[in-house]
Amino acid sequence: MNKNKNKDKKQSRPIWLVAGLLAWLIPGAGHFYIGRRVRGIILFIVINTTFWTGVGIGGVMTVDSRYERWWTAAQLLTGADGVYCWYHQDKVYKDLRLDEDVDRAIETRKELFRRSGRASLANQNSISPSPTGRPDELQMIVDQKLQEMGIALVDPAGEIARGFSGVAGMLNLLCIFDALILAMMGKGSEPTLQIISTRRDAETSGEQPGGGIA
Amino acid sequence: MIATLFYNSAQIPWRAAMWFVIPLCLAVTIVYKTVRIDDLRKLPIQSVMLMGYLLICLLALGVVLWLIQAIFL
Numbered sequence: 001m002n003k004n005k006n007k008d009k010k011q012s013r014p015i016w017l018v019a020g021l022l023a024w025l026i027p028g029a030g031h032f033y034i035g036r037r038v039r040g041i042i043l044f045i046v047i048n049t050t051f052w053t054g055v056g057i058g059g060v061m062t063v064d065s066r067y068e069r070w071w072t073a074a075q076l077l078t079g080a081d082g083v084y085c086w087y088h089q090d091k092v093y094k095d096l097r098l099d100e101d102v103d104r105a106i107e108t109r110k111e112l113f114r115r116s117g118r119a120s121l122a123n124q125n126s127i128s129p130s131p132t133g134r135p136d137e138l139q140m141i142v143d144q145k146l147q148e149m150g151i152a153l154v155d156p157a158g159e160i161a162r163g164f165s166g167v168a169g170m171l172n173l174l175c176i177f178d179a180l181i182l183a184m185m186g187k188g189s190e191p192t193l194q195i196i197s198t199r200r201d202a203e204t205s206g207e208q209p210g211g212g213i214a
Numbered sequence: 215m216i217a218t219l220f221y222n223s224a225q226i227p228w229r230a231a232m233w234f235v236i237p238l239c240l241a242v243t244i245v246y247k248t249v250r251i252d253d254l255r256k257l258p259i260q261s262v263m264l265m266g267y268l269l270i271c272l273l274a275l276g277v278v279l280w281l282i283q284a285i286f287l
Contacts, residue, residue: 152223160226
């Protein structure tokens, strides 16, 4: 009988790695896994709504791994959502790469770098920001193509879209840390409110409060 | 229409841009309070209160920065 009790106790303790991974993959899933189901559902709804509101405003180019790397890093913190959006914007750039004008602009850029003696930069064969930091012909052609397709991100829509989706990612990072720490401490369930009220009563009466939050 | 909603970008006028900070602040406060709070029944009130503090502070910061740029720049 004791063996079964110990086995149950062991099984009920959440695995911190699983909690962390789930929390990253699906916002709120980490909290759901460790036993805080209502919080998990709230986090799932709010973080996903914020992220997809951003993508709804900005469109497919909201997650832009080529021109907005820092924002992409934040957006990928939402897990599957961020990866899904990253995949679609990457597909747009890969399709653009097949365009004749874009291909010609890439070759022009490579030739310019070869002539200026920067051979390593001349090997880049994909759409990427200009290494000099100033928009070149390739960047302008890509912007023009994206505009023709109706998916170019223009401010303030771009700022708002990346703000929403990036903030959603950073909020999920907070949730990941919380789920990880709670799982490591073995504190899966919701805090017991009775203990909180007992502690308050003890404090008002001047007695020593007993125990902590479960 | 749903397919284009998450594909094409929206056209938002500059005047309307500032209003988007309200739902963003609400999302931040709800997530923060959900993670920190002990009693979930107090979540709505505490989230709204925190959102109010956040918006007031952002407004104050905006006023201060505007004054700085008006005086010194």
